[in-house]
Amino acid sequence: MTATEVLAEAGRRRTFAVISHPDAGKSTLTEALALHAAAITSAGAVHGKGDRRGVTSDWMDMEQARGISITSAALRIDYSGRVLNLLDTPGHADFSEDTYRVLSAVDAAIMLLDSAKGLEAQTLKLFDVCRARKVPVITFVNKWDRPGREPLELLDEIEQRIGLRPTPVNWPVGIAGDFRGVVELGTGGEGREYVKYHRTPGGATKAEEERMDAEAAAKTEGGAWDQALEEIELLGEIGAQYDEESFLAGESSPVLFGAALPNFGVGELLGTLVDLAPSPGPKADEKGGERPVEAPFSGQVFKMQAGMDKAHRDRMAFVRVSSGRFERGMVLTHAATGRPFATKYTQQVFGSERTTVETAYPGDVIALVNAAALSVGDTLYEGPKVVFPPIPSFAPEHFAVARAKDAGRYKQFQRGIAQLDAEGVVQVLSSDVRGEQAPVLAAVGPLQFEVVQHRMAEEFKAPIELANLDYTLARRTTAEDGERLHALSGCEVLRRRSDGELLVLVHNKWRLRVIEREHPGLVMEPLLAGGVDTGE
Template identity: 60%
Template sequence: MPVLQDVEVKSEARRRRTFAVISHPDAGKSTLTEALLLHARIIAEAGATHGKAGRRATVSDWMDMEKDRGISISSSALQFHHRDVVLNLVDTPGHADFSEDTYRVLTAVDSAIMLLDAAKGMEAQTMKLFEVCRARRIPIITVINKWDRPGLEPLELLDEIESRTGLRPTPLTWPVGIAGHFHGVVDCASGDFVRFTRTPGGSTLAATDRLSAEEASAEVGDDWTNALEEVSLLESDGYVHDQRSFEDQETTPVLFTAAALNFGVGHLLDTVVDIAPSAGPRLDAAGQPRPVESDFSAHVFKVQAGMDRSHRDRLAFARVCSGVFHRGDVVTHEATGRSFATKYAHSVFGRDRETVEIAYPGDIIGLVNAGGLRAGDTLYSGTPVRFPRIPPFAPEHFRVVRPVDIGRHKQFQRGMTQLNQEGVVQVLYSELRGQQAPVMGAVGPMQFEVAVHRMEHEFNAPVHTEQLPYTLAMQTREEDAQRVDQRIGAEVVRRDDGALLALLTDKWQVRGLRHHHPDIVLEPIVAQSPDV
């Protein structure tokens, strides 16, 4: 690579911040996403903060089911600028049933915002996602949201964060006033009082005033004094932001917000620009870092269909890992060794797209009609590389699916194949059930609802489903398949990668099979995180 281009790539990579927002359902993730875009002046009005009667769908929630239910069930990528920095925000599903999609997204980011509800603290789904971030060594910025409502004491929340995550929380802002009676925050770096003014419905930018300590004391009195005392106590105990400790995943900077009212969101946006890590070398499948100035490479982390009703196309989301992407480049698909043309490449803003001509490390590109690409695939030019695969999770819910109209078997098979490739559900086949009655496996039951909805409305192949009694899947061998199939309440199915899975009702089935067949192989599906 020419020296000038080498310098250009490094410079552009330093300008990128690629991050995700993770949270337990209903912590306000989509609302925060809208508020960030509002403060970056990408949109004029936030969609998630209106009353129900006039509610708009958020920019990042584009599927019909998302708009109907008011939850995020798919991932989307949003790129925007703030202070000459390019921000790539990869929004993630907000429902636990779609956590596998969130885990795929976390393979593509350099940092994460962990959003907590001020009244609930560290919830179950938040902890699961935190563990994935820890395994992937992803630095985390913590945002305590909904401070405009009654909630826990701020010191209590910090104690919970530290005890449950092992990270030392280091406040960058500190609330003035108890949860539900929110005046603003102390800017811990400057000691100023940042006062917020409520706007109607929180749909437009909240006015922000910065007051001196003397002015704050005169205005809010004891609430200001109490806040300063708590900040002083934390600082004396060493709860102070240190950039290296943050990047080493030893600490987590903390901010307090009320995203629905746009309180504290501008400070968060500045924090992402100031301290979130920029795009750097990515580890390949062998654990070796690929420098950003290397030949072009990208890692596919998500395949999504149904984003364009007019064209019924598929979009493969890929994170640029190194080099420069130019639209029209012919690159190599590592999994097949075949050439892949990139004539149709888009940057994605929710459902809206723009043709992208050039992209740098950290950027997310959408490759249109990428039928041969799957999550975990690598694209490259020049020096070959392979990034780690993204293995499927162990399904926990199972349904057999059949077409309503057997005359539409081609549409049925096409739909099943596509849903499987996208990772909406795992489609499992067996000789016993045949091609017209595969088993769908899912992490959560709402995945089935999405699959059924899309089969009818996207593939014009309505289906019937029937719940199966299984609760776990384990890998097995060809020579053990017959033993499993002979067991009442168990069966063997094949995944599309060739792996044989034994579907079992409970752990007692496993013990029974091992008791009667001591040499049988029943192994847990170990792909519980993208790092495996």
């Protein structure tokens, strides 16, 4: 295939993540997008009702039981001549490290805001990461069919709190909780066509849309229409029109209003994504150069996952294609080892369903099966060597010692801990003092420990017991300073298995400040994630 053909295929791709604060409706929106793109025929709520199934992207038992997304999911959707690679992300802050890894594999993000809650803590953090990684953001104000805040108030909050200029491409008719429809503004802010929504039973199918001109809308909606027009005029006066340059630079965000559960405004969100989100571009390499899209194949592992197929217990590496054309069966080079890596078993994943991949292009996400040799952040390539920068680990805040309940299943214990570490489910720390039989698990949130216990018992048949440690901070240190720090009270030095880096665990920020004051020369560097300092 020629470079021109690769560029053309890359131009058809839109690879994006759905991110937000917990309970804002990410998984519900994921299904609604798939429904509108005709990828599925019936959407199910997070908690299935009646004979409706669970969320397509939530395939893990714990996800279906709890009604939250624990692990990110990759869904490919063909829509309007484009290929949409949708990466759903965990729905709980305890699993935000997985979200950060996903953001390394996308070209744009859809950020959900709850119409009643606006910007929340997790939303603010994710905006910071998107800004640091220069990921353009499209904002979808969700749940407008429920009581909420004034639309202008929400726009003002976005601009004042995070410095992102909101540029609405539609505007709601009817206050939050009395959602009639939207005025389509387009990217020039000049439109006045009204789209009125009609519910379908349970929101399981596409909402019915009735389009009408301004005169018909005024007769139908009365005062609600007049109020919407007044607010739109105000938007024009303050210059809130879409600007492509500022959007791609991460300085402004197109804003849409809707409701994912009844499928209101989802079709317009899809259209906005196709029209405005960028297609894949050159990817920066470790040396500061760039790998052009049309160069020979290259890709980076951004996620490892095992247990998706209970019948086979295989391990899958999710790879974002960065350049070139992928063909099943091609032999790639594993940059970390220099060894060849065969791609005989390559799949695409739609929730828990799999299909074999024959070809893929920049922006696509492929799943390599039985990829035991790969880890998160690894580069695979063909042709001229390239190594992409590693994906940073997140700063853990919870720590626990893991021990096997049954000493007779120690081999299964070792294998399970090693696999969960490679997948990034938790970070695994060790030291000569504690020994291999008592690794320290480091997590962003305590729910990660529940996932570890569940998978160790169900998947590896090696139940574990956890003993929490009284540490809340982790810092990077050196071998020389690690010995001095280990001798101080209130801290402990361990080695991260995944990369051999030394971390010093500290009881709390007050103890950290005392150590820094009394031992100013010791190295204790904050851990970074995607350019965002996660330290105190």
